[in-house]
Amino acid sequence: MHDTKLRIPPKVVDRLLDLLATDDAFRELFQHNRHAALVQAGYELSEEQLRAGSPFSCLIVWGLASKATIADARDQLRAHLLADGTHTVVFLLDANSIHTVLRTSQPDRHLA
Numbered sequence: 877m878h879d880t881k882l883r884i885p886p887k888v889v890d891r892l893l894d895l896l897a898t899d900d901a902f903r904e905l906f907q908h909n910r911h912a913a914l915v916q917a918g919y920e921l922s923e924e925q926l927r928a929g930s931p932f933s934c935l936i937v938w939g940l941a942s943k944a945t946i947a948d949a950r951d952q953l954r955a956h957l958l959a960d961g962t963h964t965v966v967f968l969l970d971a972n973s974i975h976t977v978l979r980t981s982q983p984d985r986h987l988a
Contacts, residue, residue: 884919889957891917896940897947907940 884892895902895917906913946953 884914884957886954886958888914888918889954893946893950893953893957897943897950903940903943907937910937 892914895913896906902913902916905916941949
């Protein structure tokens with residue numbers, strides 16, 4: 877069985893976080909079409925992922941965290957998004973989840 881879990885490359889994570897922390901139009905796109913937003917940030921689907929169906933179907937964010945919150949937590953978010961064993965974790969960008977998820981995943985580091 878092949879691994880079809882969404883894994884976001886580091887340069888795409890960096891671009892994604894930069895855009896989510898600064899660009900209102902991108903944030904709006906992300907909330908309505910995560911696939912298009914990730915593609916705009918530089919993510920490319922492999923042939924295997926295309927055959928398996930959309931890996932973006934579970935990227936649900938009900939209320940995106942503020943630009944300031946994402947900017948303030950950027951290093952922690954980046955580490956979490958790139959951590960081994962982490963996949964399809966964009967839900968942590970949800971305004972109601974960001975602090976809890978990051979505290980749980982990195983108990984020695986707390987968000988202000």
